[in-house]
Amino acid sequence: MSTVLPALFALAVGTYAIRWAGPALRSRLRLTPRVVTLIDTGALVLLAALVATTTLPTASGHVGIALPAGVAVGGVLAWRRAPLLLAVFAAAATTALLRLAGLS
Template sequence: MSAGVVVILVLAVGTYALRLVGPVLHGRVAIPERVTELASAGAVVLLVALAGTGALTEGGGFAGGARLGGVAVGVLLAWFRAPFVVVVLGAVGVTALSRAVGVA
């Protein structure tokens, strides 16, 4: 068996074991409220960081002002609880208009 197959099998068993731990230990282990809050906050921070880098970078560098403007408008519309379609169309529209007038 090649090393690659062994690595894949070990990762598969590990993944299955981690997924099995939740149902098996449910109700047996008490997680402190503070840990639950920190885990929830950590998930939000990671999601925002991933979205930010994906939206504002391209090819390892800054994606440009047009995309930054579109993302800013999208965030602003989402902040004011606009419908999702309006958020997406607003962001796309601002980005397209910015590029049309020459903003990189």
């Protein structure tokens, strides 16, 4: 237990430093158009990976229709540039209502 707190503190400080570095260094760092394109593509790939890992079945077995439908609703709303909070709530509501209807 004594090694957990320093590790937790180090991770918290590192996370804060990374989040602070973006706005703090934005005016000092000039990126080439190629790098900006790669960063945009990387963000898209990470989002697609997140969608795939939350939607596709895991070793636990059957996922049902509710989870993929909820993720699809959230994905469509995000693609249509809806506010993130709206996309998350709509995805959660879709999944919950489908499960309530017995379509787990």
